[in-house]
Amino acid sequence: MGFREKVADLVNGFLAEREDLFLIETKISPSQDITVVLDGDNGVTIQDCLDASRAIEFNLDREEEDFSLQVMSAGLSEPLVTPRQFRKNIEREIEVWLNNDEEIKGELAAVSETDFTLILRYRRPKIVGKGKEDVVEERKISYNDIKKALVVVKF
Known part of the structure; x- marks a missing residue:
């Protein structure tokens, strides 16, 4: 050996x-x-x-x-790499960089062996009328589609 x-x-x-x-x-x-x-x-x-x-x-x-x-x-600044790491951070905010260079920040809501779900909260212009509206959206992301994922540290 x-x-x-x-x-x-x-x-x-x-x-x-x-x-x-x-x-x-x-x-x-x-x-x-x-x-x-x-x-x-x-x-x-x-x-x-x-x-x-x-x-x-x-x-x-x-x-x-x-x-x-x-x-x-694994320190706070280390990327999440395994489903088990994602699972232990459910309900925390994470920042994800996708392979297509898109950057997403949201609350980790669910984790499976192949993907995870983020809850995204943001404001956008109203579809009808003036002003902005609050949006809450769920987005499922495959582990294969990410470059890096980090827990957002808040002080």
């Missing part, structure tokens, strides 16, 4: 014991720098990162492979 496969097995073994956490990404550089990015249904604590780091590091032999390991949580 190669180094990459062994790291993947250790990460998957840890996540099998912690069903509230899920993997976003594992990167291994040519110089054996391992980066594991986790997310969780209820967030990721420092202790979660320590536990994952120990589960990986203590089962790799530094005599066989020289490596560095970094385990971290």
